[in-house]
Amino acid sequence: MKKYINPKLVCCSFKRLSSRKKTGKTHLERTSVLMYFLAIDATCKHFGINSLDLNPNSLDGKNNRKQVELEFTKLVLIEKSRESLKQVIELGKIDVGGTNPEKRISSNFFTVPLKKASSQQDPYYYPRRPSAPLLKMGRAATGKVWGIEYHDNWESNFPVLLAEIKDPTPILDLAIFVCRDCRFDNNASEIITAIGDQLRKKFTKKMADYWISKIEKEKIMARHLENAFIDHYASFVNTYEVSPVNLNIYEQMNKAELIDRILHLEAILNENKITYK
Amino acid sequence: MTTQPTFLLEKPKPQIKSRLYNGRKLIVWEGKVKISSIQGWVDNPRIELAKKKLVSRVGERQLTQDEVFDLMKNDPEVKLKDLRDDIIKNGLREPLALSFTGKLLDGNRRFFAVKYALENMPAFDPNRQDLESVEAYVLTEDATEEDEQNVLVEENFSASLKIEWPDYVKALKVVDAYQDGMSPEDISKKFSWAKSKIRETLKIHEIINEFIIYATASQDQNDENGGGLGLSEQEAETIAAKNYQYFNEAQKSFFEPLKTDFDFKIQFFKWIAIGKFSSFPEVRIAYNAWKHPEARAALLHPDPASAKSAKAILDYNTRIVRSTDEAVGRIDTFTKFLREMTANEIKLLPVDSRQNLEEALELVIKMSKAAAE
Numbered sequence: 001m002k003k004y005i006n007p008k009l010v011c012c013s014f015k016r017l018s019s020r021k022k023t024g025k026t027h028l029e030r031t032s033v034l035m036y037f038l039a040i041d042a043t044c045k046h047f048g049i050n051s052l053d054l055n056p057n058s059l060d061g062k063n064n065r066k067q068v069e070l071e072f073t074k075l076v077l078i079e080k081s082r083e084s085l086k087q088v089i090e091l092g093k094i095d096v097g098g099t100n101p102e103k104r105i106s107s108n109f110f111t112v113p114l115k116k117a118s119s120q121q122d123p124y125y126y127p128r129r130p131s132a133p134l135l136k137m138g139r140a141a142t143g144k145v146w147g148i149e150y151h152d153n154w155e156s157n158f159p160v161l162l163a164e165i166k167d168p169t170p171i172l173d174l175a176i177f178v179c180r181d182c183r184f185d186n187n188a189s190e191i192i193t194a195i196g197d198q199l200r201k202k203f204t205k206k207m208a209d210y211w212i213s214k215i216e217k218e219k220i221m222a223r224h225l226e227n228a229f230i231d232h233y234a235s236f237v238n239t240y241e242v243s244p245v246n247l248n249i250y251e252q253m254n255k256a257e258l259i260d261r262i263l264h265l266e267a268i269l270n271e272n273k274i275t276y277k
Numbered sequence: 278m279t280t281q282p283t284f285l286l287e288k289p290k291p292q293i294k295s296r297l298y299n300g301r302k303l304i305v306w307e308g309k310v311k312i313s314s315i316q317g318w319v320d321n322p323r324i325e326l327a328k329k330k331l332v333s334r335v336g337e338r339q340l341t342q343d344e345v346f347d348l349m350k351n352d353p354e355v356k357l358k359d360l361r362d363d364i365i366k367n368g369l370r371e372p373l374a375l376s377f378t379g380k381l382l383d384g385n386r387r388f389f390a391v392k393y394a395l396e397n398m399p400a401f402d403p404n405r406q407d408l409e410s411v412e413a414y415v416l417t418e419d420a421t422e423e424d425e426q427n428v429l430v431e432e433n434f435s436a437s438l439k440i441e442w443p444d445y446v447k448a449l450k451v452v453d454a455y456q457d458g459m460s461p462e463d464i465s466k467k468f469s470w471a472k473s474k475i476r477e478t479l480k481i482h483e484i485i486n487e488f489i490i491y492a493t494a495s496q497d498q499n500d501e502n503g504g505g506l507g508l509s510e511q512e513a514e515t516i517a518a519k520n521y522q523y524f525n526e527a528q529k530s531f532f533e534p535l536k537t538d539f540d541f542k543i544q545f546f547k548w549i550a551i552g553k554f555s556s557f558p559e560v561r562i563a564y565n566a567w568k569h570p571e572a573r574a575a576l577l578h579p580d581p582a583s584a585k586s587a588k589a590i591l592d593y594n595t596r597i598v599r600s601t602d603e604a605v606g607r608i609d610t611f612t613k614f615l616r617e618m619t620a621n622e623i624k625l626l627p628v629d630s631r632q633n634l635e636e637a638l639e640l641v642i643k644m645s646k647a648a649a650e
Binding site for chain 2 (some may be wrong): 020022086159162163165166170214216217218220221223254257
């Protein structure tokens with residue numbers, strides 16, 4: 001007998017990961033960085049290694065790239081059917097349609113920062129904005145042209161990427177979201193411990209240790225963990241309600257806010273490789 | 278023609294006037310109204326915290342006029358006794374403002390102060406009559422909810438000689454509006470506050486919200502930080518209200534560290550709860566002190582003056598760095614000057630100056646060698 005995280009809890013945690021700002025593209029950019037980083041770590045776990053070579057011309061590199069794409073897809077894909085694709089582009093929101101996740105990472109992360117790092121003499125640190133790198137890339141930093149390793153300060157930089165989130169338990173909520181489809185043993189009584197076990201299965205030891213230690217601290221601020229499990233699987237997408245956009249808000253925005261909003265919408269279009277005028 | 282409110286006295290004859298409230302011109306009736314026919318505003322946010330305490334004692338229910346009157350009398354923030362004494366001496370200087378249905382929109386404190394004055398005034402006191410019926414502005418039947426809101430805003434958010442609502446209470450109103458889906462732009466218009474202030478208020482509330490969650494969490498010896506503080510919601514909220522401006526200082530000085538450094542956040546909350554800080558500059562340096570081993574040790578010390586000591590350590594270190602930088606700058610300039618000198622120019626220097634320079638350079642060489650060993 002197995003059990004699953006209550007979709008209401010997943011939905012609650014997911015919404016708690018929203019940005020405090022309703023406009024702008026900062027949160028969207030940070031979501032992408034986080035998801036790429038977690039996908040790379042999950043790939044390292046999969047192959048039992050500490051760094052990756054993503055050389056597009058070698059067999060190993062191609063395999064690694066495929067695995068990163070797969071891990072990224074597992075992280076951001078919410079639902080896929082013939083009719084629709086639901087995925088996460090920005091934490092706290094579900095986007096319908098757009099480019100497939102594997103295409104998203106390959107046409108963005110692989111093609112822009114990774115490629116740039118491969119041709120750069122100096123070490124390339126990612127991300128550059130915010131200035132809180134999680135990864136180092138390129139020959140100077142890793143010894144391999146297409147190499148990727150953890151940045152020395154990734155542990156202290158990780159929370160910076162969650163600083164746009166308003167609610168006080170972002171690392172715990174992110175863990176709940178990441179483990180949304182996991183099956184738990186029936187004797188898993190306490191959600192925090194059970195989540196920790198799942199993180200150990202999905203991510204490298206250093207990532208899981210780090211994540212669990214942060215969750216242990218944050219749990220004191222968590223008030224939303226009641227009825228954490230149910231005995232059958234249900235996707236949280238059915239619980240998630242999309243709030244309708246109130247068109248009046250655009251009329252009330254000033255020029256700066258409107259520009260911010262347009263940048264946000266453009267970023268979503270870019271992320272999905274949708275051309276627009 | 279607008280209908281005259283029924284509770285306005287016929288003498289003197291009520292007049293129709295126009296008055297400005299928060300930039301909006303409103304038509305009002307001006308006349309006299311009996312104090313006994315007015316109901317105080319039981320939902321007044323000014324006494325929000327005191328009300329919560331009472332409700333926790335008597336249970337969740339609508340408070341009576343007498344209970345609210347008692348709260349107003351006993352809440353030191355409201356200073357009802359001072360106003361009562363002023364009214365006894367000078368009368369009611371400013372009319373009350375009421376809705377067409379008789380709801381008190383402005384002057385709750387004055388209304389209760391008049392009641393307070395009447396409570397102890399002998400029946401034969403010649404001033405009693407002046408207080409039993411008081412002047413009031415009454416909105417017309419056509420006034421909208423927004424008009425009523427404008428009266429409230431004008432009287433409670435605008436700076437004046439009156440006692441404004443406490444910052445914490447005003448912040449709650451802003452947060453309520455935001456949670457109801459209003460944009461910072463709309464809230465800014467509603468309360469006549471700059472948009473930047475609305476955004477700051479929301480950030481302060483975010484920190485306060487986390488403080489209350491932490492402070493009300495149970496103590497737990499198995500937790501590495503000892504769990505929460507185990508306070509009741511009211512106790513935590515009272516501390517938050519009292520320290521509102523310190524939270525504001527934290528928002529200005531180290532909002533991001535509070536979001537990214539969990540240990541610091543918890544420690545800062547502990548410091549707030551025990552009243553560690555006695556001034557804004559002490560709050561301002563809290564995160565820098567946390568990152569500086571010596572200042573951090575000082576700040577963690579239970580001594581009541583520890584925040585002052587931590588600030589002194591940081592100030593001293595800043596001065597040292599500044600004076601070192603200054604010395605480096607002077608040396609750079611002087612060595613550049615020396616290097617550009619020619620032998621001829623040195624020859625032209627007075628003998629004393631040359632000797633002085635040689636002695637100084639020899640001394641510097643010795644000291645520099647000693648420092649390097």
